[in-house]
Amino acid sequence: MLSLIHGSTALLRTCGAAALFLPLFAGLALGGVQDGDEVPEFASLATPAVVLDADLPVDAELAPFQLELLGMAFNAVSQLPLQPHIKNRALGQQAVVETCLELGLPQRALRYSREIPNWRRGFGFASLAYWCAERDLRSAFERYEDLALEVAETDQDWRRDRIRVQVARAHELLGDSALAEALSADAIDAEAGKLRAERAAKAGGEEFEEILAFLEESARVQSFDLTGAGIEACLRLFDRFYDDEERREQVVDAIVASWRGVPLDRRIDALVSLADASVAHGDEQRARAFVEEALAIVDGGRWTLEHEVPLRAQLAAARYRAGEGDRARAxxxxxxxxxKAGREELATMFRARTLRPLAEALAEMGDGPAAATVFELTIEDGALNANSRPRALDLADTCLAMARHGVEPNEELWLRLRAIHAGLGDPW
Incomplete structure (x- = not known):
């Protein structure tokens, strides 16, 4: 069905752009890059990306240090050997692509997507298609839709579904609900639910009742994937109908009523989303109430340090956005x-990912010196592992976090980052 829907139009589009995309198609073999392929030096990746597609906007002007951090992150994960680390390598590369799109760098995102060696290359193209749909860049959207679906057809199960649904979400944004439905028709619940959330963002009164009923039924049959999809859709409803107090509170009641069997951290995520939507509508008092509810869950739970620290960092940032800066910093x-009190009891491979969210929260609060200090500790803790695989992944994730938040390393920290980067190698 999918090939019937897209086959003829895809052929016309790709043939029409053949001259522009010959280098791109050369990198689309199923195997992608191979062991032994040259990995670009991160310094070269700090320069502005060339224009690979004239239909895409040129990249936003970022500070040179942000580009170098992005380049270092991509280079670090790209050094992971395909065997046996193809999954980690591709996931890390995808994270760089997503960060580039977040920072307004579509040309660089395209450049990096081409290097991903497995199905995540298709998801990179699908994310680029969604980015284009958000900006109504129809020609570029169609191109990356076709490339994404081309890759999707080479895989199966949830991987194929994830690519298709990302494209379907883009079609929904552009108002083509019928094609969005066709693309997601056979997708697993965990993926298909993302389209439901996209639709909820523009739901009318009739759809409002349908989504609440969907969440209620999902919770009744205790389907975790469907309940999660229903909660995501209701979070969109909460934002859309915020000015309608009765419906707004109906949504909150429906979400809370569905929580039986929903993990505590997912409940906290939902409460933070409700708080952020309240802030967006100028209702900081309501936002603070949601933050307090989430904090009560954290305080009342039994957490390992690797779970507790990121959750408390998440809530401190949410409290800051809700207008309680002093308390958030405390x-x-x-x-x-x-x-620091529990650090020595925490396995080294978990330390950086435990602490990094706190550094990001401090950066969001505008506390540059404190954020820099915690980022430095994160970098050092990420460098403790004996194997290069976790060191490369931690280095990349921290570089991405600093690039997103505009935290510039000082000269000493640059030297340390480059030394860790240069030290990657066997054993992986």
Whole structure:
């Protein structure tokens, strides 16, 4: 069905752009890059990306240090040997692509997507298609839709579904619900639910009742994937109908009523989303109430340090966005103390990913010196592992976090980052 829907139009589009995309198609063999292929030096990746597609906007002007951090991140994960680390390598590369799109770098995102060696290359193209749909760049959208679906047809199960649904979400944004439905028709629940959330963002009164009923039924049959999809859709409803107090509170009641069997961290995520939507509508008081509910869950739970620190960092950032800056910074300081007190009991491979969210929260709060200090500790803790695989992944994730938040390393920290980067190699 999918090939019937897209086959003829895809052929016309790709043939029409053949001259522009010969280098791109050369990199689309199923195997992608191979072991032994040259990995670009991160310094070269710090330069502005060339224009690979004239239908895409040129990349936003970022500070040179942000580009170098992105390049270092991509280079670090690209050094992971395909065997046996293809999954980690591709996932890390995808994270760089997503960060590039977040920062307004579509040309660089395209450049990096081409290097991904497995199905995630298709998801990179699908994310680029969605980015184009958000900006109504129809010609570019169609091109990356076709490339994404081309890759999707080479895989199966949830991987294929994830690519298709990402494209379907883009079609929904552009108002083509019928094609969005066709693309997601056979997708597994965990993926198909993402399209439901996309539709909820523009739902009318009739759809409002349907989505609430869907969540209620999903919770009744205790389907975790369907319940998660229903909650995501209801979070969109909460934002859309915020000015309608009765419906807004109906949504909150429906979400809370569905929580039986939903993990505590997912409940906290939902409450933070409700808080952020309240802030977007100028209702900081309501946002703070949601943050307090989430904090009560954290305080009442039994958590390992690797789970507790990121959750408390997440809530400190949410409290800051809700207008309680002083208290947010105090909670962040307390969270750092908790980490330091339990750090020695935490396996080295978990330390950087535990602490990194706190550094990001401090950066969001505008506390540059504190954020830099915690990022430095994150970098050092990520460098403790004996094997290069976790060191490369931690280095990349921290570089991406610093690039997103505009945290510039000082000269000493640059030297340390480059030394860790240069030290990647066997054993992986």
């Amino acid at each position: 909670e962040a300081a307390d969270t750092l103390s908790r980490y």
